[in-house]
Amino acid sequence: MNEKIRQTAHQFAQGHKEDQVELLRTLGKIPAPSHQEGRRAVFVRDWLLAQGAADVVIDDAQNVVCKIGPMDGELIVFAAHTDIVFPDTEPLPMAERDGKLFAPGIGDDTANLVNLLLCAKYLLQSNIQPKRGLLLVANSCEEGLGNLDGTKQLFQDYGGRIRAFTSFDGYMPGCTNSAVGSYRYRVTCKTMGGHSFGDWGRPNAIHILSGLIGRLYAIVPPAEAKTTYNVGRIEGGTTVNTIAQEASMLYEFRSTSQACLHKMEEEFTSAVEASRGQGWEIQVELLGVRPGDGDLDRAALESFTRNSVEVIEAVTGEKAQVSPQSTDSNIPLSLGLPANTIGTVRGGLAHTREEWVELDSLPVGLELALCLVLGQIGS
Numbered sequence: 001m002n003e004k005i006r007q008t009a010h011q012f013a014q015g016h017k018e019d020q021v022e023l024l025r026t027l028g029k030i031p032a033p034s035h036q037e038g039r040r041a042v043f044v045r046d047w048l049l050a051q052g053a054a055d056v057v058i059d060d061a062q063n064v065v066c067k068i069g070p071m072d073g074e075l076i077v078f079a080a081h082t083d084i085v086f087p088d089t090e091p092l093p094m095a096e097r098d099g100k101l102f103a104p105g106i107g108d109d110t111a112n113l114v115n116l117l118l119c120a121k122y123l124l125q126s127n128i129q130p131k132r133g134l135l136l137v138a139n140s141c142e143e144g145l146g147n148l149d150g151t152k153q154l155f156q157d158y159g160g161r162i163r164a165f166t167s168f169d170g171y172m173p174g175c176t177n178s179a180v181g182s183y184r185y186r187v188t189c190k191t192m193g194g195h196s197f198g199d200w201g202r203p204n205a206i207h208i209l210s211g212l213i214g215r216l217y218a219i220v221p222p223a224e225a226k227t228t229y230n231v232g233r234i235e236g237g238t239t240v241n242t243i244a245q246e247a248s249m250l251y252e253f254r255s256t257s258q259a260c261l262h263k264m265e266e267e268f269t270s271a272v273e274a275s276r277g278q279g280w281e282i283q284v285e286l287l288g289v290r291p292g293d294g295d296l297d298r299a300a301l302e303s304f305t306r307n308s309v310e311v312i313e314a315v316t317g318e319k320a321q322v323s324p325q326s327t328d329s330n331i332p333l334s335l336g337l338p339a340n341t342i343g344t345v346r347g348g349l350a351h352t353r354e355e356w357v358e359l360d361s362l363p364v365g366l367e368l369a370l371c372l373v374l375g376q377i378g379s
Contacts, residue, residue, distance in 0.1 A: 001314050002375060009370035012122050013363040019121075020114055020362040021101075023047075028103045028110045031088045034146030037062045040082040044138045047117065052124040061153035064138040066120055069130035069377070075161045076376055077135045078369075079328055080113040080168040081142035081150065085351050093353075100347075100356040107347035107357045112168035113138055115344045115362070115369040122370060130377035132163075142169070142328050145184070147288035151331040164304065164376065165332040168369055170325070170343035171350075172361065173316045177305040177340050178324035179333040181261050181292025184252040187212065187272070189236075191280040193245030203279040205247040206237050212282070215271040216251065219264070225257035225292075226324075227264060250287075256324045258292040258334065290326055291334030304338035308372065312342065315368040344369045 032040040044064045048056045055067040064082070084105025086092075094103040103110075120136045122128075135158065140150035155162065170176070189205040189212075213231055221227035229252065236247025253264040276282055309320040329339035344365030347357035 001311050001371065005371055005374045006314065009367045009374065012370060013366040016118060016121075016366070017363050020118060020366060021359055023117065024101060024106070024111055024114045024362070025094065027114060028101070028106050029091045029094055031090060031092055032083050032105070033087045033089065034083040034141045034143050035149075036089065037082045037140045041138065041140070044082065044117065048120060051121045053120070059153060059157065061150045062140040063150045063154055065154070066136040068123055068128070068134045068136065069132065071133045073133060073161065074163045075133040075135055075158055077137060077154070077162055077165045078116060078119065078168070078373055079137040079139050079151070079154075079165070080116040081109045081140065081328060082113060082138050083140055083143050083146055084108065084110070085143045086353065099359055101359055102354060102356045104353045104355060106355050107171065107345055108350040108355065109142065109169050111345040111347070111357045111362065111365070112170070112343070115366045116168050118366050119370050119373045123373070128377070132378065133161075134377055139328060145288050148290055148328060148331055151328040155331050155335065159335065162332065162337065165329060165337060165339040166308070166372060166376070167328040167341045168344045169327050169341050172343045172346055172365060172368065173312045173318040173320045174343040175305065175308050175312060175320050175322045175340055176325040176327050176329055176342075177301060177322055178256050179291065179293050179330035180254050180256055180324050180326040181258060181330060181334070182252050182254040182288075182290045182326060183261060183265060184250070184287040184289075185268070186248055186250055186285040186287055188246065188248040188283045188285070189280055190246050190283070191244070194243045196241040196243055199243055202243050203277075205244040205280065208275060208280055208282075209234070209236070209247040209249060212271060212275040213249065215274060216268065219267045219271065222255070222257070222260040222263045225255050225260050227253065227255035227257070227260045229253040229264065254326070256292050258294055261292050290330050292330070294334040294336045296333065296336050297338075301338045305340055307375065308340045308342055311368060311371045311375065315364060315371060342368070342372065
């Protein structure tokens, strides 16, 4: 990697440790459930303006988009998501001990977002003029049933001009270069129901739903790419002596291949149709779609990932862990564009209320993030 860039990034990161920690403590307390990121969005926008940003907006999806450089041609994107997986709408609890900061969502993705913002601070205060347009995006709706709506909006607005995409998410030395796509459903069965003795013989919604689950678990996934499925929640019925009038389940299937996802969609539809009958109703609600890999130029993606891996290994001193994941990179990868999602913090217990990050890892992560940004923008 470019040693001049490495030295610049290292010096900036080492000189802004306290800025990182203070920003993380402040931002980490602001609640941000998916589709309710408005308070974080306003904070991020105002913070960027205070650093000297001349063109920063909150779009219709609650993405904060900071534009730097020429906007009339090709664009590159660096992003980190503002939402966290928890539904809290009151200030988030936070604790600090043994060099670690504990809070819901503190690593996924708040600390990575802090590193993106500090990259913006460097570019703005150094008056860097990139050769290609740069979008620094604090995007919404990465988690759960946010369904990547923030990144979908970004590509709806700018997709024809975006040539590369990098998001900061997860822990060092992770690197994602393949999209785990998913389709998620709520399936509900409704029947007349009745008394378990007096009306015995009437259709039972739980029994019917159980039969459908059996059909779904008999599906043999396509072999072309790793493909999985899962029933993650079931509920229904009233009491032990009642024929259940209603039962429902949450079901998903996942794959890195969009073609395999389409095959699973066909298998799912077939299983549902086979479970329909007289005396009951089956309703299917599509809760969300995350696309898998599209028609990618594999050589271009490998080159893009190779550059990320080189930077990760040079800065962290560890072997990069390259793996498929479900991240904001799903959207560009599904569209055939090179994309990576890279962790810029050390921590653990993601998606638990006890998640933590190592405060000493913040400068290392910022150095990594800034090396990637400076290396791509061709300043």
